Structure formats: structure tokens, C-alpha cells
Amino acid sequence: MARPSTAAETPESAEEGYDLTEQVGFIMRQAAQRHVSIFNEIMGSDLTPTQWAVLARLYQDGGSSQNLLGRQTAMDAATIKGVVDRLLKRKLVQTKPDPEDGRRLIVELSPAGVDYTRELLPKAETVTKVTLAPLATNQRATLIALLKQLR
Amino acid sequence: MARPSTAAETPESAEEGYDLTEQVGFIMRQAAQRHVSIFNEIMGSDLTPTQWAVLARLYQDGGSSQNLLGRQTAMDAATIKGVVDRLLKRKLVQTKPDPEDGRRLIVELSPAGVDYTRELLPKAETVTKVTLAPLATNQRATLIALLKQLR
DNA sequence: GGAATATCGTTCGTATACGAACGAGGATCA
DNA sequence: TGATCCTCGTTCGTATACGAACGATATTCC
Numbered sequence: 423m424a425r426p427s428t429a430a431e432t433p434e435s436a437e438e439g440y441d442l443t444e445q446v447g448f449i450m451r452q453a454a455q456r457h458v459s460i461f462n463e464i465m466g467s468d469l470t471p472t473q474w475a476v477l478a479r480l481y482q483d484g485g486s487s488q489n490l491l492g493r494q495t496a497m498d499a500a501t502i503k504g505v506v507d508r509l510l511k512r513k514l515v516q517t518k519p520d521p522e523d524g525r526r527l528i529v530e531l532s533p534a535g536v537d538y539t540r541e542l543l544p545k546a547e548t549v550t551k552v553t554l555a556p557l558a559t560n561q562r563a564t565l566i567a568l569l570k571q572l573r
Numbered sequence: 574m575a576r577p578s579t580a581a582e583t584p585e586s587a588e589e590g591y592d593l594t595e596q597v598g599f600i601m602r603q604a605a606q607r608h609v610s611i612f613n614e615i616m617g618s619d620l621t622p623t624q625w626a627v628l629a630r631l632y633q634d635g636g637s638s639q640n641l642l643g644r645q646t647a648m649d650a651a652t653i654k655g656v657v658d659r660l661l662k663r664k665l666v667q668t669k670p671d672p673e674d675g676r677r678l679i680v681e682l683s684p685a686g687v688d689y690t691r692e693l694l695p696k697a698e699t700v701t702k703v704t705l706a707p708l709a710t711n712q713r714a715t716l717i718a719l720l721k722q723l724r
Numbered sequence: 725g726g727a728a729t730a731t732c733g734t735t736c737g738t739a740t741a742c743g744a745a746c747g748a749g750g751a752t753c754a
Numbered sequence: 755t756g757a758t759c760c761t762c763g764t765t766c767g768t769a770t771a772c773g774a775a776c777g778a779t780a781t782t783c784c
Contacts, residue, residue: 621740623739623740623741648740648741648742649741649743650742651741651743651744652739652740652741655740655741656739656740659738674749674750675748675750676748677749
């Protein structure tokens with residue numbers, strides 16, 4: 423461990439330990455940044471990764487309540503609301519009250535949203551391919567398996 | 574691939590391919606969220622991961638210009654400015670003009686920032702340990718090596 | 725039935741993250 | 755020297771991310 427920049431005594435402890443650039447969190451943040459950058463290049467800047475997650479999720483398994491949709495796409499209630507609102511504004515999704523539960527708001531793809539999502543699917547697959555391109559084939563499965571364990 | 578929720582014909586293509594929950598980007602976002610959650614539990618909610626990155630970087634190698642500091646901590650010029658401003662408000666860092674380059678603003682730890690950072694170092698090490706706890710020892714090195722290749 | 729409890733969606737405030745544009749200062753080179 | 759180009763820090767706008775609090779609706783349990 424190097425010395426701090428300012429005076430303040432460094433006891434000879436120094437631990438010889440912490441290097442920011444070797445911490446998982448820091449490295450993972452950089453890897454995620456690179457991924458988002460690739461996403462933007464390929465998908466175009468008019469759709470964000472979280473917005474895409476919502477579209478893909480709805481396309482795969484149909485509508486669900488807003489909060490559940492958030493859980494399925496790894497967003498809390500406050501975040502999913504903003505994402506859904508922006509997709510609503512673009513008419514890619516539509517909402518309706520849940521007849522079985524007065525608290526719930528059902529979110530589903532609009533017909534235009536279905537078309538839009540289907541058109542983007544090949545690009546989304548490319549995003550994953552390009553992101554993983556630096557790795558050998560067997561390494562890709564390893565990485566994904568390890569990351570899953572950290573969730 | 575399951576059917577879209579709304580009408581709109583699904584040709585029998587369907588590609589049988591894209592599952593959101595299997596894409597690196599999505600899994601990595603979840604892993605990062607879990608890590609930040611661990612970070613907040615251990616470090617306390619009064620310091621964010623990016624703020625910590627700045628403190629740790631300055632502690633390790635001393636002051637540098639604001640933009641360079643941003644590069645070293647994986648933040649662009651707009652982001653690092655906000656982070657430095659908030660650390661300035663808490664008097665954990667201090668700034669001064671670079672005598673050799675009138676454009677540059679040198680950022681360094683304040684004496685209080687040095688103490689504060691040193692006190693948090695053990696906790697920061699714990700954050701990494703807890704984040705990687707689900708993995709076997711050899712898997713940890715593997716994960717880090719693979720993530721580094723994705724940067 | 726009714727009270728305690730839980731979930732749903734909403735809003736507010738704060739903090740990344742980053743593209744884009746801007747003016748000021750530096751470096752390069754004719 | 756002066757024109758060109760680059761870098762620096764700043765500001766604006768938009769989009770996650772999430773804790774906290776709120777009212778409305780459901781569920782549970784007595």
C-alpha cells in the first residue's frame with residue numbers, strides 16, 4: 423500500500439493490502455460500463471439496457487403487474503415506475519388495472535412494442551456476443567456461472 | 574422463446590433463443606446490485622462505492638488532477654466532478670490549482686480524509702470478502718481474471 | 725366483522741452515469 | 755507569432771438506482 427498523499431502519520435502497519443483496482447466491485451463496475459457502451463453502440467441510443475430488459479421480459483412471458491415486472495427485471499418499485507412511464511410515453515407498452523386486485527397495474531407490450539422488440543432481438547444477441555468476445559467459449563459459461571452465484 | 578403477450582403474429586421462426594435471464598449484461602447488473610447492497614451494509618450509507626473509489630485511489634497514490642482521477646476511478650469528467658464536490662462538502666478532500674497547468678485542478682485527501690480512509694480500509698476489505706463469499710477460493714481468482722478481460 | 729399486517733403504486737430526495745456543448749488554457753507546427 | 759487542435763473543468767439534460775414515506779387495497783387472524 424502506498425503512502426497517503428497528505429501528512430498524517432502512516433504507522434508502519436500499512437497492511438500491504440488494499441488495491442482498489444483489484445477489488446471485485448471496482449472491476450465489475452468497469453466491466454458493466456463496457457457492456458453498456460457496447461449495448462448503446464449496437465442497440466442505438468434510443469433504448470437503454472433497463473428499458474430493453476422490460477421489453478424482453480414482457481415479450482418472453484407476457485404482461486405482469488408493475489412491481490412484479492420490476493422484480494423480474496431487477497428494479498425496485500421506484501425505478502420500474504420511471505422505466506414503464508418512459509416506455510408508455512413511446513407507446514411501446516400499455517397498462518390496465520388488474521380486475522382481480524385493485525392495487526395492481528398490469529403492464530404489457532403494445533402491438534407496436536411487440537414488433538419493435540422482435541426487430542431488436544437479433545441485435546440484443548449481438549450485444550451479448552460482442553461483450554463476451556474477449557473470452558474463449560468455455561470461459562463464457564464459466565463467467566456466467568460464477569456471476570450467477572454472486573446474485 | 575415464449576410467445577409475446579399481445580396479438581401480432583409470431584411467425585414460427587421464434588429462433589428459440591433469447592432468454593433475458595441468461596444474458597451477461599443482465600446477470601452482471603444483478604451481481605453488481607448485490608455487491609452495492611453489501612457495500613452499503615458494511616461501509617454505512619454515508620459513503621457510496623464511487624466516493625470510496627476516489628478516497629482509496631487518493632490514499633494509495635496521492636493527489637491528481639480531477640479528470641485524471643476520474644479516469645483512474647472509471648468515471649467521466651461530469652461524474653467525477655459531482656463526486657469530488659460532495660467529498661469537498663464533507664471536507665474529506667481538498668483542491669488547489671495546478672501551478673504547472675492553468676486548466677488543472679489538483680484533488681487530494683485532506684488530513685481528515687486520510688484518517689477517515691484509513692479507518693475504513695478494513696471494512697472495504699470485508700466488502701470484497703463478503704461479496705466473494707459464495708465462491709470457492711480458486712473461483713474468486715477466476716472470476717476476477719475473466720471480468721478483467723471484459724473491460 | 726374488524727384490527728393488524730402486508731403489498732401495490734406513487735412521490736421525493738440524493739447519487740451515479742454519460743452525451744453534448746461551452747469557454748479557458750496548452751501544445752503543435754507552419 | 756498565430757492558427758489549429760487538444761485537454762481541462764463546468765453545466766445541462768436524461769436515465770437508472772434506491773431509501774423513505776405515503777395512501778389505497780388485500781390478506782390474515784382473532
